[in-house]
Amino acid sequence: MKILSLEHEGYRNLSPGTVYPDAGINVICGYNAQGKTNLLEALWLFTGAHSFRGAKDGELTAFSKESGEKQAFSRLNLTFLSGGREQEAQITIRGGRRSLRLNGVDKRSCGALAGVFCAVIFSPEHLSLVKDGPANRRNFLDGALCQLHPAYVKTVNQYNRILMQRNALLKDIVRHRELIDTIDIWDERLASFGAQIISERLRYVEKLLPRAKNAYSGISSGREVLDLVYRSGISCADSSYEALRACLREKLHASMKDDIRMGSTSCGPHRDDLDLLIGGISARSFGSQGQQRSAVLALKLSETDLLGEACGEEPVILLDDVLSELDESRQDYLLNHLKGRQVFITCCSPEHTRLLNRGKIFSILQGRVSQQTV
Ligand SMILES: Nc1ncnc2c1ncn2[C@@H]1O[C@H](COP(=O)(O)OP(=O)(O)OP(=O)(O)O)[C@@H](O)[C@H]1O
Numbered sequence: 001m002k003i004l005s006l007e008h009e010g011y012r013n014l015s016p017g018t019v020y021p022d023a024g025i026n027v028i029c030g031y032n033a034q035g036k037t038n039l040l041e042a043l044w045l046f047t048g049a050h051s052f053r054g055a056k057d058g059e060l061t062a063f064s065k066e067s068g069e070k071q072a073f074s075r076l077n078l079t080f081l082s083g084g085r086e087q088e089a090q091i092t093i094r095g096g097r098r099s100l101r102l103n104g105v106d107k108r109s110c111g112a113l114a115g116v117f118c119a120v121i122f123s124p125e126h127l128s129l130v131k132d133g134p135a136n137r138r139n140f141l142d143g144a145l146c147q148l149h150p151a152y153v154k155t156v157n158q159y160n161r162i163l164m165q166r167n168a169l170l171k172d173i174v175r176h177r178e179l180i181d182t183i184d185i186w187d188e189r190l191a192s193f194g195a196q197i198i199s200e201r202l203r204y205v206e207k208l209l210p211r212a213k214n215a216y217s218g219i220s221s222g223r224e225v226l227d228l229v230y231r232s233g234i235s236c237a238d239s240s241y242e243a244l245r246a247c248l249r250e251k252l253h254a255s256m257k258d259d260i261r262m263g264s265t266s267c268g269p270h271r272d273d274l275d276l277l278i279g280g281i282s283a284r285s286f287g288s289q290g291q292q293r294s295a296v297l298a299l300k301l302s303e304t305d306l307l308g309e310a311c312g313e314e315p316v317i318l319l320d321d322v323l324s325e326l327d328e329s330r331q332d333y334l335l336n337h338l339k340g341r342q343v344f345i346t347c348c349s350p351e352h353t354r355l356l357n358r359g360k361i362f363s364i365l366q367g368r369v370s371q372q373t374v
Pocket residue numbers: 011012013030031032033034035036037038039059060061062063064321348
């Protein structure tokens with residue numbers, strides 16, 4: 001997967017223009033608030049997903065800071081190599097609605113881009129993956145699995161629906177004890193979907209681990225070791241689906257009294273976590289800022305590997321503001337050792353571009369993008 005050009009007009013604060021990136025590393029350098037993240041966001045939209053900043057489509061269309069007046073539309077045109085041929089996608093945002101034209105054909109939704117163009121984004125918000133609670137890490141695993149196996153979305157939705165129903169029942173049982181006999185039916189179903197989720201996550205972590213270890217070793221020049229451990233509330237010697245289902249079923253039964261008292265379900269994949277360990281100790285509790293950033297990067301890069309293997313194309317890597325807090329050898333790894341992939345990496349200081357061996361540097365000032373000589 002390689003981006004050949006991005007033409008942009010009326011998008012956020014970006015002045016109309018066309019960017020012709022390098023097939024390898026592209027550094028986008030500029031002071032704060034000049035439009036670096038806006039440029040990455042424009043590229044990201046071609047994955048078919050929503051803005052990684054959670055912005056609504058209407059907010060993407062440029063407005064004038066002086067008059068507040070809004071442009072009638074935004075238009076982004078991407079040419080890229082995918083599936084062994086050159087392709088062209090055009091996204092238009094008008095009246096807060098997004099439309100897509102792919103290789104000259106109007107499509108009903110931007111979802112048509114899924115699998116045609118793929119990218120992975122790392123932005124400072126992703127640091128919550130290591131810094132915050134387990135929900136972020138479960139979302140990371142589930143998000144990655146949904147991209148790999150669309151059927152997984154259904155399993156997660158069904159599990160969540162049954163979980164809500166079981167929790168509602170737990171609260172009802174306090175007033176209507178006779179309902180206790182009906183909980184078995186929900187436990188049976190919850191165990192069956194829950195075991196599917198746990199077994200998919202375990203398999204994913206198993207594949208992720210060697211790649212994440214390798215990426216982390218590269219980032220830290222072999223000085224530190226990263227480990228990933230999936231922590232499940234159910235202890236099960238065997239990780240087959242049947243064994244997990246039986247263990248979860250048993251645990252649900254054993255914790256029923258406590259669950260009724262609490263009014264919620266205390267075990268299952270919605271309570272699991274993914275531990276990130278650096279040198280055997282928790283990155284969340286003890287990692288330095290640079291180590292935490294490196295661990296998230298390693299996770300993101302290994303997610304990229306697995307996505308690339310599944311879709312037969314190396315996804316484009318978008319790295320927003322990763323270089324700060326990393327020492328020179330870690331910066332060097334990102335700038336010079338991500339071979340064979342197209343990378344866009346933003347930074348605030350021209351100092352960071354000093355380490356770049358090959359690639360293109362773009363500077364961005366008040367939304368105007370210009371290419372520098374390396
Ligand atoms: N729809 C819009 N129209 C016009 N300007 C916008 C729009 N949306 C955002 N902006 C402006 O774009 C500017 C640049 O935003 P961006 O987040 O890309 O900056 P950045 O270069 O990544 O800065 P930082 O280094 O602080 O992350 C902001 O000052 C913001 O006000």
